[in-house]
Amino acid sequence: MAIQVYDSLTRRLAPLVTRVPGRVSIYTCGVTPYDTSHVGHARPAVVWDVIRRHLRRRGYVVTFVQNFTDIDDKIIRRAEELGVPPASLADTYIQEYYQLLDRLEVMPADFTPRVTENMTDIIQYINALVSRKAAYEADGNVFFRVREDPEYGRLSGRRLDEMLEGVRVDVEPGKEYPGDFALWKKGRPGEPSWDSPWGPGRPGWHIECSAMSLRYLGEHFDMHGGGMDLIFPHHENERAQSRAYLGQEPVGFWVHNGLITRGGVKMSKSLKNGVTLAEILGRYPAHVVRTYLISVHYRSPLDFEERFIADWATGLERIERLWQEVKDAPSAREIVDAEWAAALVTFEDRLLDALDEDFNTARAFAEVFDMVKATYRGVESGHRVTAFGLARRNLTLANELLRFLPKEVEQTAADDWAEDLVKARNRARQQKNFALADSIRAVLIDRGYEVLDGPEGTRIRRVMRGGRSDGA
Known part of the structure; x- marks a missing residue:
């Protein structure tokens, strides 16, 4: 069957139909590198790694772009606290992020644009929105007119009037409407700034992704990823900007992963309830951490408790022990008419079908565990060579997609x-x-x-x- 993908905009599953047949273009929002990465940053990285591996297994050519917001209020404040340049701070944490993802066997992105390296494109994008009356300048700032977009709020399921109810909104000088958001921020003394038609300043958060996705993937791309916490305001605003600039929908599928929580509360650096990725990788092997992050469906929340990771590690041991038994096994040399043998022979179809169903890693792991049980039933029935040969093939295939075995280099x-x-x-x-x-x-x-x-x-x-x- 065709790959089915859940689209956050339409709120339904739909067959993956790409702009260019046989090719998939993907843009995901990366981290704001002002501090060390926590486990919540790892989940989308691992989720999209599995998605890319599966798309390639199904024959697609994948182009994957992940940005870095390397200039931001949080970066500036943190750099001031530490007495270092904002650019140095951001680069330090970007390099750490790369190293941690490498330990999790996350494939590098094809492009990793940084905001500071795409300023010309961002300014040109904002200028076009001003020219089209979708945005306006006010005292060195530029704001987007949200009331000009009749679809504003559709992605997040919010009405414009509801967005401001009960919310304190600081009305900046010259702002036409409290809900209008910044495309360009007037520079402040001592902070990094870039020259623009509206004076020195730097871009707002949302415009960055619109400009960089256009540069690296074109006017329409297939999938846009991020955590569910980015639906509003970030992706809602990004969609509005892009529609005003392009005159069309910019994205085929908006794909959002569920959040990592602790006690039901979102894990985040700002809430100081996060567990750093380096810390947890110091306590558990990388393949255990990686696979725990995809042990449930990517759209479901994942409560992060170490007792749950320990339980998951115990389950993985069953797979690892079988691998040690079968990794040097010869290929099967007989056809056995038995239920366990049929389960082993058809394993690949079931695994790929699970991932075709909106990248359902929870179901995929269930298939792997069932396959382990079928292997031992084959051994018990006296067909050790056949069972082990098929199991070696199956584990090799599944590991290419899910990466549940420890790396030999470890x-x-x-x-x-x-x-x-x-x-x-x-x-x-x-x-x-x-x-x-x-x-x-x-x-x-x-x-x-x-x-x-x-x-x-x-x-x-x-x-x-x-x-x-x-x-x-």
Whole structure:
């Protein structure tokens, strides 16, 4: 079946029909880099990574653009607090963001434009809106006339009069209507500014994405992504600007992911209830964090509690243990007429169908766990070679899309050192030197390993903080 995508504007699922057949153009709103990234920033990055992988698996050529708002009130205030230039502060946190996403196996974007590097295009865009009477200048500021857009509020499902009810709106000098929003902000002493037809200043938040998506993807692109917290005001305002500039809808599908919450409250830097991404990656392996973020459907909220991550890690261990058993297995050499065999043979179709259904990663993981169970049913029925061969193929395919297996490069020198100790401990036990064996065991435990003794010798597992083990 065709890929079905939920559009926030129409509030319904629809077949993915792209502007250019066989190609998908995507723009997503990136971070404002004024502080270290938290887990809430990682979720949309991982979600769009899976979406891109699936689209490419289905044969599409994907162009993916993710911007950085590298000049903003928050960046300026934070830079003042630290006594550093705003540009240096932003670049520092952008580089950290890249490093953290690399650990989560998020593919780099094709283009990562920054606001400060696209100022000419932004100013030209604003100037065109002023020329078309969709915007106006007032004392060095430029505002967008929201009442000129009859569709304003459709994306967020709000009426214009309702938007201002019970909300304190600071009416700036020269503003025609309290709900009009800034396209250009008059420069203030000591702050970064750029020359413009309206005097020195810098762009408002919303205009940036309209100008950069036009430059990098053209007048109409297929999918626009972001968190649900961006629907209003950011995407509502962006859509209004783009419609006024282009005279048409700029986007085929508005795609919004649910938010990371803690106790039902949105995780955010401003609320100071966030968990930094670096912090959680220091406590759990990257593949556990990555897959936990997509363990529910992308449009659903995800409550972030470490006990839930630990439970998820336990489930992943079943997949990892099977992979260790099948990764070197030969291909299947027989056709077996059995329910478990049919489940393994048709796994690819079911996995891709799950992701075709609005990128339903929760259903995709359910298919993976069911496939693991089917594999062991095949082993129990006496068809180990066939079951393991099909399971190797299936896990390889699924991992290409979901990335639930730890990267081989994460097997560090420390693991090699630990394996050498295991060999030494096995020799000590064979020689009945139990004092030495106990000493080695204590060292392994101290270095974060669980020691498992059995008839075939000692095995170890790295233990995650919180008592969960990370692989066999």
